[in-house]
Amino acid sequence: MTRSVPVRVHRDLARAITAIENGYASFGDTLATLPARENGKASFVVGVTGPPGAGKSTLVDRLIEKFRAGGETVAVIAVDPSSPFTHGAVLGDRVRMQRHSGDTGVFIRSMASRESGGGLAPTTHDATALAAHAGFDVILVETVGVGQVELEIVAVADVVAVVTVPALGDSVQTIKAGLTEIADLFVVNMADRPGASRTALDLKHMVRESGRDVAVLQTIASEGTGIDDVMVALTAARASESSNAGRAVRFEVVRNIRDAAVRRALAVLDAPRGRSVLERLRAGELTRLEAREELLVYALAEVINAD
Amino acid sequence: MPIKVLVAKPGLDGHDRGAKIVARALRDAGMEVVYTGLHQTPEMIVTAAVQEDVDVIGVSILSGAHMTVFPRIMKLLEERGVDDICVIGGGVIQENDVPKLKVLGVREIFDADATTQNLIDGIERVVAEFGRARKRTGAATPAS
Numbered sequence: 001m002t003r004s005v006p007v008r009v010h011r012d013l014a015r016a017i018t019a020i021e022n023g024y025a026s027f028g029d030t031l032a033t034l035p036a037r038e039n040g041k042a043s044f045v046v047g048v049t050g051p052p053g054a055g056k057s058t059l060v061d062r063l064i065e066k067f068r069a070g071g072e073t074v075a076v077i078a079v080d081p082s083s084p085f086t087h088g089a090v091l092g093d094r095v096r097m098q099r100h101s102g103d104t105g106v107f108i109r110s111m112a113s114r115e116s117g118g119g120l121a122p123t124t125h126d127a128t129a130l131a132a133h134a135g136f137d138v139i140l141v142e143t144v145g146v147g148q149v150e151l152e153i154v155a156v157a158d159v160v161a162v163v164t165v166p167a168l169g170d171s172v173q174t175i176k177a178g179l180t181e182i183a184d185l186f187v188v189n190m191a192d193r194p195g196a197s198r199t200a201l202d203l204k205h206m207v208r209e210s211g212r213d214v215a216v217l218q219t220i221a222s223e224g225t226g227i228d229d230v231m232v233a234l235t236a237a238r239a240s241e242s243s244n245a246g247r248a249v250r251f252e253v254v255r256n257i258r259d260a261a262v263r264r265a266l267a268v269l270d271a272p273r274g275r276s277v278l279e280r281l282r283a284g285e286l287t288r289l290e291a292r293e294e295l296l297v298y299a300l301a302e303v304i305n306a307d
Numbered sequence: 308m309p310i311k312v313l314v315a316k317p318g319l320d321g322h323d324r325g326a327k328i329v330a331r332a333l334r335d336a337g338m339e340v341v342y343t344g345l346h347q348t349p350e351m352i353v354t355a356a357v358q359e360d361v362d363v364i365g366v367s368i369l370s371g372a373h374m375t376v377f378p379r380i381m382k383l384l385e386e387r388g389v390d391d392i393c394v395i396g397g398g399v400i401q402e403n404d405v406p407k408l409k410v411l412g413v414r415e416i417f418d419a420d421a422t423t424q425n426l427i428d429g430i431e432r433v434v435a436e437f438g439r440a441r442k443r444t445g446a447a448t449p450a451s
């Protein structure tokens with residue numbers, strides 16, 4: 001049977017996400033505004049990432065269709081970039097998904113990335129958790145069009161699909177820098193364009209070198225071609241349970257260390273020793289590199305003393 | 308927090324150049340603009356507005372269908388228990404229809420000569436006057 005979700009829950013989930021996004025309610029309070037999930041099952045969270053215009057939203061639209069055909073309810077969280085200058089954003093991902101508008105088993109929410117630089121909005125993780133709590137079986141999270149370093153999706157999704165397009169020259173090299181580490185699945189979209197097989201082959205070589213077991217598939221998302229293969233790969237990943245759990249923990253640890261390091265570094269800058277380094281830098285007595293090294297020594301000493 | 312606006316283009320008329328220009332102008336004024344594409348039915352507009360939980364729905368109509376589109380939007384919002392989203396309209400709308408639309412609850416009507424700056428100012432005014440910041444102070448409403 002095809003499940004659906006009461007329209008009322010759509011409204012309450014939407015409001016809950018706004019409350020979290022705009023910081024006028026705590027996560028716990030917001031959770032309490034939603035009816036508790038009935039079937040006790042965990043949601044399956046699929047991350048869809050890749051460069052701008054690669055066809056992420058079009059692929060998400062196709063995946064919605066397939067998951068719905070399997071009777072599951074689907075929530076989409078689609079993130080688009082905010083302007084760093086005006087803080088405004090045009091959120092256009094749902095244009096590609098409008099044919100699901102009349103289906104109450106599908107909830108689509110756009111988020112502006114706001115001040116976050118990780119390819120997601122600061123509260124996308126919480127929004128995903130709220131959608132899970134509201135009972136959606138599958139949650140598709142589309143990141144902003146990313147380059148190499150925006151890897152936050154790993155901390156949110158159970159499975160990450162990296163969407164690329166047939167390479168122009170060295171773009172496979174570009175992907176290599178970060179997205180390979182987080183991909184559970186590579187999708188070479190726009191396979192109707194020249195060079196798709198070549199790009200897929202390059203990716204397969206790259207995957208083999210990295211020693212990870214990652215499928216490389218080709219799709220024409222705009223025509224719905226190759227989507228069944230993507231579903232097979234996603235279903236397999238879903239069955240293998242914790243494919244992402246290890247990386248998510250690693251990512252969390254890295255982020256915590258980074259945040260802690262930033263806090264310590266700022267503390268060092270405020271301390272007399274740090275201030276004196278800054279003054280000597282300003283007076284031209286130190287080069288930037290020397291100043292950095294000296295500050296690092298202080299910061300590390302702080303860390304060691306703290307332990 | 309940025310004002311969140313749905314820019315909607317119902318009906319079968321034309322292209323979406325105008326709507327896209329408006330969307331970009333609102334973005335440049337610091338708003339978060341959801342754009343849903345051409346040929347939107349009132350059902351699609353309201354579904355998107357509810358899921359996106361926008362502050363404002365801005366409807367652009369050139370086809371003369373405003374006296375069917377706006378009543379339908381207002382009715383659907385009511386049916387879905389939403390009373391804190393402001394609806395505004397623009398495009399080609401006869402002057403003597405404006406009071407009728409206002410009675411329905413449409414907060415503001417911009418004529419075809421309105422500049423994007425007029426729109427920006429109008430949206431900010433409508434949100435300040437009728438927006439959720441006044442209605443929903445503090446927290447999400449608990450489920451009953």
Ligand SMILES: Nc1nc2c(ncn2[C@@H]2O[C@H](COP(=O)(O)OP(=O)(O)OP(=O)(O)O)[C@@H](O)[C@H]2O)c(=O)[nH]1
Nearest residue numbers: 052053054055056057058145189190191220221222
């Ligand atoms: N030729 C071709 N065009 C495609 C294919 N898939 C998507 N497109 C088109 O590519 C354009 C961009 O697609 P989107 O799905 O919006 O891409 P996106 O990655 O979500 O873009 P951003 O969210 O802006 O980064 C649209 O015009 C699609 O119709 C494909 O397989 N082949």
Ligand SMILES: [Mg+2]
Nearest residue numbers: 056057093142
């Ligand atoms: Mg997109």
